[in-house]
Amino acid sequence: xxxxxxxxxxxxxxxxxxxFQSGQQVMVSSRAPEAIASFIDENPGILSGNPFExxxxxxVIINCTPGLKSLDALLPLKHALYEKIxxxxxxxxxxxxxxxxxxxxxTDSLGEQIQRLLPETRVIKTLNNVNAKIMVNPELLGTLxxxxxxxxxxxxxxxxxxxxxxxIFGWKHVFDLGDITGARAQxxxxxxxxxxxxxxxxxxxxxxxxxxx
Ligand SMILES: NC(=O)c1ccc[n+]([C@@H]2O[C@H](COP(=O)([O-])OP(=O)(O)OC[C@H]3O[C@@H](n4cnc5c(N)ncnc54)[C@H](OP(=O)(O)O)[C@@H]3O)[C@@H](O)[C@H]2O)c1
Numbered sequence: 001x002x003x004x005x006x007x008x009x010x011x012x013x014x015x016x017x018x019x020f021q022s023g024q025q026v027m028v029s030s031r032a033p034e035a036i037a038s039f040i041d042e043n044p045g046i047l048s049g050n051p052f053e054x055x056x057x058x059x060v061i062i063n064c065t066p067g068l069k070s071l072d073a074l075l076p077l078k079h080a081l082y083e084k085i086x087x088x089x090x091x092x093x094x095x096x097x098x099x100x101x102x103x104x105x106x107t108d109s110l111g112e113q114i115q116r117l118l119p120e121t122r123v124i125k126t127l128n129n130v131n132a133k134i135m136v137n138p139e140l141l142g143t144l145x146x147x148x149x150x151x152x153x154x155x156x157x158x159x160x161x162x163x164x165x166x167x168i169f170g171w172k173h174v175f176d177l178g179d180i181t182g183a184r185a186q187x188x189x190x191x192x193x194x195x196x197x198x199x200x201x202x203x204x205x206x207x208x209x210x211x212x213x
Contacts, residue, residue, distance in 0.1 A: 005064055011064045012062075066093075085157045109180075
């Protein structure tokens with residue numbers, strides 16, 4: 001499968017390497033090619049392009065841009081993203097406070113805003129509430145008994161992304177929260193995630209659902 005990764009920060013690079021090592025074709029975007037030249041040199045076979053080239057290349061696109069920049073980053077890619085799956089793992093965090101953008105909580109979310117911006121694109125929210133290393137290797141926690149949430153309007157696309165999570169990254173439990181309004185819950189986990197991170201000093205954790213047997 002061909003993946004286009006928009007954004008070449010920690011998350012974009014981590015996903016690119018994991019996808020490429022699993023045998024996928026991968027292009028990573030940078031607005032300044034020199035900024036990822038050394039990464040491309042160190043990872044022969046991974047391609048680089050500008051954001052539009054990357055969105056055109058991929059069959060599945062992954063939004064790895066900062067949440068507050070995502071709408072501006074994705075709008076120019078609208079035609080390249082037409083009817084494609086867009087995995088959105090961004091968080092609408094305002095720094096340095098690391099608070100959620102007030103206009104993207106409770107009755108809205110960044111995932112929904114992206115879906116409204118790109119109505120013909122199949123936006124699937126997932127992976128936003130774990131550290132990049134865990135996204136691509138959930139077994140790093142020493143167990144697979146923890147859950148990855150997913151939401152999106154298109155059932156078939158959600159199924160394809162679920163298969164990617166399980167077959168490529170090794171997730172065992174993928175919990176479907178329903179349509180893209182589920183992104184509200186996924187993004188609003190971030191204050192809890194950040195507080196746990198602050199208290200434990202480690203990003204090596206995730207959430208699980210414990211049900212009565
Ligand atoms: N870090 C984590 O472990 C983690 C975990 C879960 C979710 N997330 C979410 O994942 C996203 C990426 O996180 P990160 O830590 O990788 O961020 P980052 O290091 O800041 O990288 C973001 C990348 O986005 C690109 N970018 C910025 N503005 C852009 C624009 N207008 N158009 C196109 N590309 C643009 C930049 O690449 P170029 O300058 O090269 O174009 C930049 O390298 C965020 O939304 C974050 O909340 C992160």
